[in-house]
Amino acid sequence: MSELSDLYQEVILDHNRRPRNFHAIADASHRAEGYNPLCGDRLTVYLKVDGDVITNVGFEGSGCAISKASASMMTDAVKGRSVAEAEALFDRFHRMVTMPPEAAVEDLGKLTSLAGVREFPVRIKCASLAWHTLKAALAHEQRTSTE
Amino acid sequence: MTPGVAGSERVAAPAARFDVERIRADFPILTRTVRGKPLVYLDNAATTQKPRAVLDALAGYYTSINANVHRGVHELSERATRAFDEARERVARFFNAAHAHEIVFTRNATESINLVAHSFARPRLKPGDEVLITAMEHHSNIVPWQLACEATGASLRVAPIDDRGELMVDELERLLTPRTRILAVAHMSNALGTVNPVADLVRIAHAQGVPVLLDGSQAAYHLPVDVQALDCDFYAATGHKLYGPTGVGVLYGRTEHLEAMPPFLGGGDMISAVTFEKSTWNVLPYKFEAGTPNIAGAVGLHAALDYLEGVGRAAVQEHERQLLEYGTELLSTMPGVRIIGTARWKSSILSFVMDGVHPHDIGTVVDLEGVAIRTGHHCAQPVMERFGVPATARASLAMYNTREELDALGRALERVREVFGA
Ligand SMILES: Cc1ncc(COP(=O)(O)O)c(C=O)c1O
Numbered sequence: 001m002s003e004l005s006d007l008y009q010e011v012i013l014d015h016n017r018r019p020r021n022f023h024a025i026a027d028a029s030h031r032a033e034g035y036n037p038l039c040g041d042r043l044t045v046y047l048k049v050d051g052d053v054i055t056n057v058g059f060e061g062s063g064c065a066i067s068k069a070s071a072s073m074m075t076d077a078v079k080g081r082s083v084a085e086a087e088a089l090f091d092r093f094h095r096m097v098t099m100p101p102e103a104a105v106e107d108l109g110k111l112t113s114l115a116g117v118r119e120f121p122v123r124i125k126c127a128s129l130a131w132h133t134l135k136a137a138l139a140h141e142q143r144t145s146t147e
Numbered sequence: 148m149t150p151g152v153a154g155s156e157r158v159a160a161p162a163a164r165f166d167v168e169r170i171r172a173d174f175p176i177l178t179r180t181v182r183g184k185p186l187v188y189l190d191n192a193a194t195t196q197k198p199r200a201v202l203d204a205l206a207g208y209y210t211s212i213n214a215n216v217h218r219g220v221h222e223l224s225e226r227a228t229r230a231f232d233e234a235r236e237r238v239a240r241f242f243n244a245a246h247a248h249e250i251v252f253t254r255n256a257t258e259s260i261n262l263v264a265h266s267f268a269r270p271r272l273k274p275g276d277e278v279l280i281t282a283m284e285h286h287s288n289i290v291p292w293q294l295a296c297e298a299t300g301a302s303l304r305v306a307p308i309d310d311r312g313e314l315m316v317d318e319l320e321r322l323l324t325p326r327t328r329i330l331a332v333a334h335m336s337n338a339l340g341t342v343n344p345v346a347d348l349v350r351i352a353h354a355q356g357v358p359v360l361l362d363g364s365q366a367a368y369h370l371p372v373d374v375q376a377l378d379c380d381f382y383a384a385t386g387h388k389l390y391g392p393t394g395v396g397v398l399y400g401r402t403e404h405l406e407a408m409p410p411f412l413g414g415g416d417m418i419s420a421v422t423f424e425k426s427t428w429n430v431l432p433y434k435f436e437a438g439t440p441n442i443a444g445a446v447g448l449h450a451a452l453d454y455l456e457g458v459g460r461a462a463v464q465e466h467e468r469q470l471l472e473y474g475t476e477l478l479s480t481m482p483g484v485r486i487i488g489t490a491r492w493k494s495s496i497l498s499f500v501m502d503g504v505h506p507h508d509i510g511t512v513v514d515l516e517g518v519a520i521r522t523g524h525h526c527a528q529p530v531m532e533r534f535g536v537p538a539t540a541r542a543s544l545a546m547y548n549t550r551e552e553l554d555a556l557g558r559a560l561e562r563v564r565e566v567f568g569a
Binding site: 003013016017038040042062123 | 507523528531538566568
């Protein structure tokens, strides 16, 4: 029971039910598609970058609760940030979800709720798909895959 | 054919009594717990668990027989060779092949299919020729043919399936043309559970002069299989789903085909004489078994087939039929659950989706309840596309499963609903 509620925390269930920024952006300056062949999760991340700042971000696609919630929280977390800040956040998030389960986690606000995936190695890719896609969009790659 | 019962093959009289508790006691792994709960193993289509008889055969082989085969004059090598030959004879009896040399040991069904695609199909394929498969195939029965087509300029044709997941036989018949060089079909689908009318398909294909490979990976451990009655040209199976060890597979091929085919891999054991100018191929089946084979695997498979026939294939089939009926009823009365694959002839597989919940989340939540099911595309992405789902959850049955285990799945799915408010 506790493992279940550690993984599917209320905030995750909420973002799964009501994903934020869940739409395309017509005047996006960057866009990338992410695909996790293992589960068939697919999403597209759209960014509008003005100068050095991510002024708008959205995503579309389908996936499990973890990947959808993670994408939703990612959009909240990077909106209004500089590109360099978003990339730094990618690194911190990536470190958090790939650390051994017993290691203490850095507080990343709401994103910390996804640290529970460390107990479920096959689900780590679900949590990181949106972030890899963000990174690919910033790098102007059109497609990314967690494989 | 009657619904839920497969094939037009021989069906032996049911064994006296099928005691599932006694069978469970033969499978050591079934006593373990997972995440603090008793293991409920419902991922048999991926691989089955092994009875103690198989574990003992493996240990016994390595403890008292181990030596290389066909190579030594010493006592152990002769015994290992004999054990390996006996395993082949056992497999031949299990599938009712006419001769033991028609059984080739491979690593798995995938290798068996690749062997046929490479050594049988490729030399016969020319640009404009066709290979015919179906829309319910496992990637293992798609990709080898794509490779063969790419290499030869032939094209791959795909017979469609209907909304129940049944093969559209009329369409398949239309797709058999004078250019068709081989038909490759699953005897039973791993993603949907559909059992194909393979004896009919062989008849239809042979009427056009088209040879047939049957992928028996799923069928072989659920249904009686008689390759002579089916009249197929090739039959592929995989040991680890037959309650045997991993790393050993089976290819049945008719003598005249195997004789005519060039080798697949080159190396030791598959030749009778080697000079640097030319090698002479060994006789069947060794021509197709290059290098040291999985001797222990074959010995373990022998024990597995003895075990399965000891329980009785008809009895296993009847037990699994009842479980499938029970599980189908259970899932179809759960609100929001939709079963994918409702063929009239199916066996042992319950693929399903749940409104508003991704299959991966189903898989994780039920795992925490100790229930092992598979989620994903089941190496059958075209099937997922056909049904418009990215993935399904799949519970798959074997002889040791019980109604109580299906009830445990039902309770775990209730938990899924609670968590996701679906
Ligand atoms: C229908 C079918 N064909 C082929 C295979 C491949 O079997 P293996 O991986 O043992 O080669 C499987 C099993 O996954 C299967 O279910």
